[in-house]
Amino acid sequence: MDITELTVRRDGVFSAREALECGVSSSTIQRKVAAGEWRAVTRGVYLVTGHARSARAQARIAVLSVHTDAVLGGAAAAWWLGLHDAEPRKHIVFTRTRGAARRSSATALTRYRHLHDADITEYQGLRVTEPALTVLDASLDLGMSIIDSTLLTKRVTVEALDAAHTRYPRRHRATRAASYLRLLGDGARSEAERLTVNLLTTGGVSGWIANMPAFGYIIDFAIPHVKVAVEIDGFAFHRDATAFRRDRLKRNLLVANGWTVLNFTWTDLVERPTEVVEEVKGALHRAAS
Template structure:
């Protein structure tokens, strides 16, 4: 960034990474914006640096750990105009979950993108955003369920016993059927301590009459698998009670 001059600033996925916004596929490119003539004159021998000729107002650029980058709302806006649905919604969810965007801020984005290429799809992504999702895996699992016709009716569902004791919190929930789906990412569940806590929590929930399903990133790559599994669990739960 320093080698490209004082006007250079991170954009797109690079800006999102600096802000800690998750959801985009891991890529090696570093996206840097320069205004007008500066972009035309800039030279770099690093093939991983992608230069973009973009003009941004001074107030739209902030410093993150000393590195200039587009501010969160603009970063997210530019990403959802360019990305497909799953990563776009995951980025929105992540920004909301981290408090980098508010729902009020989100409501201003349609006006910013009006008439721009990709705006129609982006408005759909905005409508699906939900800051309760705590990881891109949770977002992808939710969208698979939506697409498969079994959308969850609760996210981060708290399950308590008759005395109000918290038995556990489920990532995705179908309350009527007492079904919970857990999105098992490596970061949150990869340590022995996390695995032990997951097992104890699952035992409490199962003993309370809940069905627990567990899904991984690999499962989200198969469009029918997650909704089929959820639908089967709901049917089995209704069958047991009839």
């Protein structure tokens, strides 16, 4: 591959090492920079003049600026792999190199992690973490929803997530990731009830009944004197068409009989508990007035 083809494929970004591998000499690099054809965006990393410094270009710059062994991870890797839509605000870059040999960069948040080869892949010419580890790391910034969505689309499996977590038990915020994984197991339903009971109790909400029968269904948390129902949606990857239809019929029947139905997700319970309680209180106030 020559340097022109490389720059076309790599969003206009390349390293000095890559240029040399394409047969470009050090003197030619210096000449093209001096002539304004290439622009040094950080030490040893160049952008073709006139090429947009796009989000994709910025991700490449972040990785190339750190070290030759650098790997894009976290939410930025999730975006690069097409697991998440939002362009990253920061680029977490992993490297096996410690100390002065590891370059600093204004574009990358560098973290030392000795990644296993099984957790590194190259996608569209950029070294990134494999999907399972990517999803685990990204969930710490994006929340549980990315775990659920990628399980639903079968981009990852629970087994792969567990294996990736086990390989790095002491990594940054591993405890939080472990708590997410525990929620995926068979005890998810009971854990949802425990979390909701705790939220309602500490939030000062009274008069509720857990698992109350009504109209041939079971309301997760019912406040019958004001006809408010709190329903906890299960993980999407566990749901099938039958479960979806059953929940929709239950909701429609409750609403037809004068109930206010509030639906919350796992992400709501774990990451937005205050908002959950306030929404329940708001519904109680409106129902009582």
